[in-house]
Amino acid sequence: MAASSEEFSVNANEAIRISLVQPGPNNRLITKHEFHPKFTYPIVGEAEQIFGYKGLEVELLFAAHDLRPHLQCSYVKKFDTVGTTSALDLNKTFGNFLPPTAFQQGFESEVLDDSKAAEWTPPGVCVKKYTRGGENFEVWAGSLLDMPMRTLVDNIQIFIVFFIEGGQFINLEEVDWTLDRWRVYLTYQKASKTPTPNASPYLFVGYATTYRFYKFQKPPKDHIPISFPPTETITPNTLPSRVRISQFLITPPYQSSGHGSALYQAIYDQVMADPTVLELTVEDPSEEFDKLRDMNDFDNLEPQFKAINLKIDTSPFASMDRGRLKRVPTARLLPLDQLQAIRSKNKIAGRQFARMVEMYLLAQIP
Ligand code: ACO
Structure with missing residues (x-):
């Protein structure tokens, strides 16, 4: 009897486990948060199945502060080929969504021995502090041109695929680095004490990216224009612009506690403080994001x-x-x-x- 393909497949959303880790007592990594992805179809295909393994566990570890990633796969059995179908090449598949550093050896000892972690601060500048449930949180903002910010975004972009339906990667290869149009906002929990002296107090909560583009202004009625600039041309930061929220994500352990609202308000406050920005817009908002935006805009306008x-x-x-x-x-x-x-x-x-x-x-x- 021919074996069914389910026998050789695992559900990708269950097999993939995301863990945010930091150094703990006894020189061991401890997991601060653990959760599964919501979507994996952009990575493994429409059926969200990984073919060719029995008892597969794909562990995706991230240092909870700077989000350096590490992929670790284990399985009970691998079926190299079944009929004409080959087992999914996990490193190659995830290689399209993670930086090369995610596949290097030595992650655990690097994180455990990182003597700079305790002094580490998120890239950019702190633009907001707030408390929720007795815990302290901070929002940091900076340009995607800054190398530490760019590295962090590169580390974490796989979350966009995991949690935003139809979410788009920022193609860091194609970003025009001569124009400072992208800004990144990061939300972190800041713990008052750490489990070991070389653990960072910062724990990643979520992030958003925004970019700005020229806002065409209607000329006065009696003005006869010689030429019009294109409406969505990229422009330097001194020209009247729209800011567009491109990606927006609060990680599952922190959802539904007001962190999305706090991050949205932090972006909004920055927009309000910048006289060259005339409008805040959102790219392809999800239903949940629409709700969050409506709730916050309404509170402000009522x-x-x-x-x-x-x-x-x-x-x-x-x-x-x-x-x-x-x-x-x-x-x-x-x-x-x-x-x-x-x-x-x-x-x-x-x-x-x-x-x-x-x-x-x-x-x-x-
Ligand atoms: N304490 C407790 N609850 C609160 C507080 C507070 N201080 N403030 C707000 N809430 C409630 C709200 O009333 C709301 O109620 P609900 O649970 O009935 O929906 C709920 O919490 C959600 O509001 P927030 O907590 O502010 O939003 P959250 O932090 O959950 O973020 C978001 C919402 C961004 C949609 C998040 O769920 C997420 O990242 N989802 C997955 C990815 C996604 O869809 N991102 C948006 C894609 S669109 C884009 O990228 C442009």
Whole structure:
């Protein structure tokens, strides 16, 4: 009887285990957090199965502070070929998603003996500190041009594939390093004490990347333009720009505790503080991210809508029959000038702002 392919396959989401580790007592690594990926189809294919192994365990270790990675695979049995199908080459497959350092020997001793870890700080500068459940957290921000930041992003990008459906890698080979347009935001827990003197107090929580691009400005009505720049051309940081959130991730152990909101607000505060940035936008947001963004934008805008006593002016309807209702211009129903002023002051993108206005108006219905 022919063997079924399930006999020679394992579920990739179960077989792959991600561990954030740091030096512990007795010169051994301890696992601070352990979790499985949500998606593996971009790595192993649509069925999320790894063919050719029995009892396979793919352990992906990351130093909890600087996120240097290490891949460790073990199995009970390997079936080199079954019929015409060969076992998945794990190193080659993961090599497309991890830096070459992930496949080198000596990870454990390097992390255990890293005398600089205790002094290590995340790349960039600290832009926010907050506490949750009695623990301290920090958000650090810096340019992707900084080598330590670039290395860290390279180490961790596999998380984008693991946790964001359809998430895109930043192709670090193709980034134009002459333009400083990418910024990275990192959230870390900062422990008040460490398990051993050479362990870092910093534990990775999540990160986001943003990039900026030129925002085309409508010229004044009486201005006759000679030539228009393209609307989404990359420009230096002094020109009026949009900032776009590209990747945004809070690791599973820290989700649903307000860390996503804190990270989003940290990015938003930076955008608000930069006079050359006119708008914050998001690339391909997931449903969960939309919810987080709505929640935060609404909290910010609600008092401002209240202050202008925002409501629909129904008086234009009074003198009309049903057939003409559709033709009432929005400007007669809502204070569009005041709304536009709030929108540009808060640097919210047009469609998102319209959603917030709609949410507010719906919330006013008794
Ligand atoms: N204490 C407790 N709970 C809180 C607090 C707080 N202080 N603040 C907010 N919450 C609640 C919220 O009410 C919300 O409620 P819910 O559980 O009913 O949804 C929930 O916590 C989520 O809000 P946050 O905790 O702020 O968000 P979180 O840290 O979980 O981050 C995110 C959300 C980013 C979507 C995260 O789940 C994640 O990374 N998911 C996987 C990857 C992903 O989808 N990323 C976005 C892709 S889109 C893009 O990259 C542009």
